[in-house]
Amino acid sequence: MTEANQVQMPRLNEPAPAFDAPTTDGRKTLEDYKGKWLVLFSHPADFTPVCTTEFIAFAKRHEDFKARNTELLGLSIDSHYSHIAWMLNIKEKFGVEIKFPIIADLNMKVAQSYGMIQPGASDTAAVRATFLIDPDGVLRAMVYYPMNAGRSVAEIYRLLVAMQTADENSCAMPENWVPGDAVIVPTPATPEAAMARAGEGYKTVDWYFSTREL
Structure with a gap:
């Protein structure tokens, strides 16, 4: 080009x-x-x-x-x-x-x-x-x-709401997130934090994947 x-x-x-x-x-x-x-x-x-x-x-x-x-x-x-x-x-x-x-x-x-x-x-x-x-x-x-x-205007609106909600709550949004769904908790940044994640009260599948309700 x-x-x-x-x-x-x-x-x-x-x-x-x-x-x-x-x-x-x-x-x-x-x-x-x-x-x-x-x-x-x-x-x-x-x-x-x-x-x-x-x-x-x-x-x-x-x-x-x-x-x-x-x-x-x-x-x-x-x-x-x-x-x-x-x-x-x-x-x-x-x-x-x-x-x-x-x-x-x-x-x-x-x-x-x-x-x-x-x-x-x-x-x-x-x-x-x-x-x-x-x-x-x-x-x-x-x-x-x-x-x-x-x-899709509906998707643009959904994306806007997802970003605003993520900013307000210091979290990330899973695929096709809509208000009322669980959000993703930030991944631990150290081995010590990863080991402690299971006891922090989130719904934890593994140390890198935890969700919570807003």
């Missing part, structure tokens, strides 16, 4: 790339979201069927995200006016109002800084990328989907 075609990718647990971009709700910067979680997600194009289903799903879960101190922010390389027309079309045709802003990234500056442009998929459209950014502006998760398969 030549240098010109290399995709710039952000990295987990480092500051998310800063942006200052026009949206359907005025200019937005990453700094505007300080103190809140942010779900920044890109889509290939307005007025396309798969993207429409995704936006409807995000809109229907918007209040759930807000209840978790989380804002939604969409992005595509379409124009500001295309975004507005599409939002109005979704409201008219599907009865769903899009209440979160959408970045009009015509110069692809934000998309490129987040690695949303994947030359193997398209040089002129952002793939279905989703980024979860914490209240300190740190990138905590990235999820990429291909052009022809819609992402």
